[in-house]
Amino acid sequence: MIEGRITRVMGPVVVAGGLGGVGLFDVVEVGEARLAGEVIKMDDGGATIQVYEDNTGMRPGEIVRSLGVPLSVTLGPGLLGTIYDGIQRPLERLKASSGSFIAAGTKSESLPLDSVWDFAPAASVGDPVGPGTLLGVVRETELVEHRVMAPPGARPGRVSRIAPRGRYALRDIVASSDAGEDFRLVQEWPVRRPRPSRRRLAPTEPLMTGLRVIDILFPISKGGTAAIPGAFGTGKTMTQHALAKFCDADIIVYVGCGERGNEMTEVLTEFPHLVDPRTGRSIMERTVLIANTSNMPVAAREVSIYTGITLAEYYRDMGYDVAVMADSTSRWAEALRELSGRLEEMPAEEGFPAYLPTRLAEFYERGGRVETLGGRPGSISIIGAVSPPGGDFSEPVTQHTKRFIRCFWGLDKDLAYARHYPAISWIDSYSEYVEELKDWWDGVDPAWFALRSRAMELLKREQRLQQIVRLIGPDALPDEQRLILITADLLKNGFLQQSSFDEVDRFCSPRKAILLIRAIMDFHTRAEAAIKGGTPLPRIASLPVRERLSRLKSEVSNEGAEGIEAAMREVAAAFDAIGRAPAAEEGR
Ligand SMILES: Nc1ncnc2c1ncn2[C@@H]1O[C@H](COP(=O)(O)OP(=O)(O)OP(=O)(O)O)[C@@H](O)[C@H]1O
Numbered sequence: 001m002i003e004g005r006i007t008r009v010m011g012p013v014v015v016a017g018g019l020g021g022v023g024l025f026d027v028v029e030v031g032e033a034r035l036a037g038e039v040i041k042m043d044d045g046g047a048t049i050q051v052y053e054d055n056t057g058m059r060p061g062e063i064v065r066s067l068g069v070p071l072s073v074t075l076g077p078g079l080l081g082t083i084y085d086g087i088q089r090p091l092e093r094l095k096a097s098s099g100s101f102i103a104a105g106t107k108s109e110s111l112p113l114d115s116v117w118d119f120a121p122a123a124s125v126g127d128p129v130g131p132g133t134l135l136g137v138v139r140e141t142e143l144v145e146h147r148v149m150a151p152p153g154a155r156p157g158r159v160s161r162i163a164p165r166g167r168y169a170l171r172d173i174v175a176s177s178d179a180g181e182d183f184r185l186v187q188e189w190p191v192r193r194p195r196p197s198r199r200r201l202a203p204t205e206p207l208m209t210g211l212r213v214i215d216i217l218f219p220i221s222k223g224g225t226a227a228i229p230g231a232f233g234t235g236k237t238m239t240q241h242a243l244a245k246f247c248d249a250d251i252i253v254y255v256g257c258g259e260r261g262n263e264m265t266e267v268l269t270e271f272p273h274l275v276d277p278r279t280g281r282s283i284m285e286r287t288v289l290i291a292n293t294s295n296m297p298v299a300a301r302e303v304s305i306y307t308g309i310t311l312a313e314y315y316r317d318m319g320y321d322v323a324v325m326a327d328s329t330s331r332w333a334e335a336l337r338e339l340s341g342r343l344e345e346m347p348a349e350e351g352f353p354a355y356l357p358t359r360l361a362e363f364y365e366r367g368g369r370v371e372t373l374g375g376r377p378g379s380i381s382i383i384g385a386v387s388p389p390g391g392d393f394s395e396p397v398t399q400h401t402k403r404f405i406r407c408f409w410g411l412d413k414d415l416a417y418a419r420h421y422p423a424i425s426w427i428d429s430y431s432e433y434v435e436e437l438k439d440w441w442d443g444v445d446p447a448w449f450a451l452r453s454r455a456m457e458l459l460k461r462e463q464r465l466q467q468i469v470r471l472i473g474p475d476a477l478p479d480e481q482r483l484i485l486i487t488a489d490l491l492k493n494g495f496l497q498q499s500s501f502d503e504v505d506r507f508c509s510p511r512k513a514i515l516l517i518r519a520i521m522d523f524h525t526r527a528e529a530a531i532k533g534g535t536p537l538p539r540i541a542s543l544p545v546r547e548r549l550s551r552l553k554s555e556v557s558n559e560g561a562e563g564i565e566a567a568m569r570e571v572a573a574a575f576d577a578i579g580r581a582p583a584a585e586e587g588r
């Protein structure tokens with residue numbers, strides 16, 4: 001072990017001498033309190049270290065010990081359902097052992113090493129074994145089978161010994177190879193290094209989120225990247241929560257990054273009680289939480305997203321579809337800025353370090369759909385919230401993030417103010433996955449692309465018409481244009497709006513979503529034809545089915561598609577009736 005001494009303390013960043021030979025990004029214990037830290041720079045002045053725990057009162061002269069290994073996470077069964085801090089310390093177990101206020105320097109294993117797991121071998125003596133080879137499985141939770149794999153660095157060889165089915169502790173050897181490798185239920189991986197895969201695959205399958213505005217208008221692929229920028233209080237966290245609860249990924253890694261403690265508390269109290277609509281099991285069985293609230297040290301916040309993405313890569317390597325939510329990447333960027341300031345680096349735009357775009361790119365590049373080392377397909381979708389100060393999307397974090405993501409779900413202050421949730425703007429948002437997802441949708445409902453295009457076109461026309469309405473009022477518009485206002489309203493209230501507090505509507509299946517949009521667009525087509533046939537608009541506007549259509553989302557369950565089909569028949573019948581009765585006779 002190499003030991004040195006602190007020469008300078010600059011808040012959470014300290015400089016130490018006497019650490020020659022220590023590697024960049026190695027873990028160190030800092031000070032008499034043995035706080036966790038990481039070497040982030042080595043030069044003539046010594047080693048610059050960021051300290052992950054509160055180091056108030058730390059002084060020059062205190063000891064620094066290098067552990068000779070890079071900052072790593074422990075990977076193995078038992079991660080799911082756990083709440084970690086930014087450096088993978090299990091918060092609940094720490095709390096049980098040391099109370100609500102975790103003293104700095106407290107150590108705890110990331111996974112309880114004495115826990116035992118039922119291991120079932122999946123390889124036999126003589127089988128080839130190399131990076132990513134499946135050795136056996138462990139039922140980690142009811143929902144998730146944990147695949148025990150040879151780690152990425154494993155030397156190729158053949159299995160020389162494999163443990164029989166039975167109960168094993170995390171550090172027990174469950175397989176060995178003739179290349180001299182021993183395999184256990186756990187492995188370690190340095191957080192700042194992406195776990196390798198064989199090759200990238202095209203992201204051709206959607207990540208279904210249960211939010212119609214996303215799934216139908218601005219879809220994300222499994223393996224896709226998205227940003228949710230929004231001003232204060234516009235619904236970034238609620239949207240991230242909705243996705244974490246209901247999206248159809250196998251595994252969720254939720255990184256609460258520098259947000260207020262109470263937002264994380266909400267996750268901690270709510271998630272364990274929530275049931276996955278597809279499996280009926282608690283969503284915690286597929287979720288890992290990383291909590292790094294605004295009152296925790298900034299250095300731990302900086303590293304928390306790497307911890308999160310590394311856990312995600314580990315499950316991806318098992319062949320799972322993983323979704324990572326980071327709320328908020330702006331708080332993470334602010335941590336970078338603060339640390340950079342302490343290092344007295346030359347600031348770039350708005351005080352952020354010049355390497356901000358590189359770091360953002362590196363983060364989002366760890367998303368994607370890949371063929372894993374073991375030959376299985378797996379994916380990581382990344383959804384980052386961005387909190388631009390004052391809601392100004394031209395600031396550096398939003399602008400740089402835009403370069404590296406392919407889905408942009410911009411939250412609109414006016415929509416949020418009008419309590420239209422999710423406040424995802426249909427004008428500013430975009431998805432670059434639409435073309436790639438067309439084939440998938442063709443297999444589910446080939447009408448998706450056309451319905452989506454028509455609805456988007458209609459919403460854009462409505463926006464232009466609203467400008468005219470503001471000047472001269474709606475009465476001056478011809479009937480076919482006023483109909484656009486009516487249908488756009490239906491789309492907004494009956495399709496795009498979806499409250500997280502509505503028991504029925506907070507999650508929408510793809511089938512229900514497509515039926516809803518079809519019903520509304522079908523209304524529009526019939527109304528257009530009726531207007532062309534001479535029916536005055538007020539007769540259409542006063543049809544009771546119109547009201548009915550806007551309530552369907554909350555009245556019809558995900559399984560009850562017949563309800564929507566029945567409403568569509570009512571729409572057809574109502575317009576048939578209009579067609580039969582001459583407009584003049586009814587004369588309203
Ligand atoms: N999908 C939704 N359904 C119902 N209400 C919502 C929804 N999204 C947001 N809200 C309302 O808006 C409030 C603020 O949302 P949220 O906390 O997600 O905003 P935020 O953008 O994360 O804010 P901050 O900038 O403070 O982090 C919520 O408490 C809720 O009342």
Ligand SMILES: [Mg+2]
Pocket residue numbers: 236237238259263
């Ligand atoms: Mg928030």
